[in-house]
Amino acid sequence: MNNSFIAILEARIGRGKTFTQARAARIVKVSQPTIGRWKRGKGMPNAEQLAALADMFHLTTEEMLGRTGVDYAQMNEVSAPSISKEVLAKLRRQVQNMQTQLNAMSETLNELGQ
Numbered sequence: 001m002n003n004s005f006i007a008i009l010e011a012r013i014g015r016g017k018t019f020t021q022a023r024a025a026r027i028v029k030v031s032q033p034t035i036g037r038w039k040r041g042k043g044m045p046n047a048e049q050l051a052a053l054a055d056m057f058h059l060t061t062e063e064m065l066g067r068t069g070v071d072y073a074q075m076n077e078v079s080a081p082s083i084s085k086e087v088l089a090k091l092r093r094q095v096q097n098m099q100t101q102l103n104a105m106s107e108t109l110n111e112l113g114q
Contacts, residue, residue, distance in 0.1 A: 002044070002065055002066055003066065004063075004064070004065060004066025005038075005044070005064055005065060005066065006038075006039065006040075006041050008057065008059070008064060009035075009038055009039045009053075010039060012057055013035060013039065014039075018057075019056065021035045021036060024053075024056065027052060027056050028045070028049050028052045028053055028056070029049075029052070030045075030049060047061075050064060050065075
């Protein structure tokens with residue numbers, strides 16, 4: 001269970017807080033008991049419900065899940081799995097065939113245009 005998510009709900013939903021359980025439930029379109037279960041760590045919202053909660057609290061879904069400070073630039077450096085030589089050769093042949101077909105179509109269009 002995500003402790004950041006639970007802490008955000010505890011801090012912002014309840015009597016005397018920014019949102020009552022009833023109001024939060026109406027906005028997210030779930031029942032009040034569902035909000036209570038989430039606050040107790042007995043379940044998690046689906047993606048749509050999480051997005052609605054994040055919007056309600058003016059947070060990102062990443063912040064709701066406690067994923068602050070993620071270095072996305074570093075994540076993009078992950079290399080793709082290597083492609084076998086056979087697959088690469090097949091792809092090259094397919095590209096060459098497509099290029100040949102495109103050239104033939106271009107010639108036909110030029111002839112029709114003259």
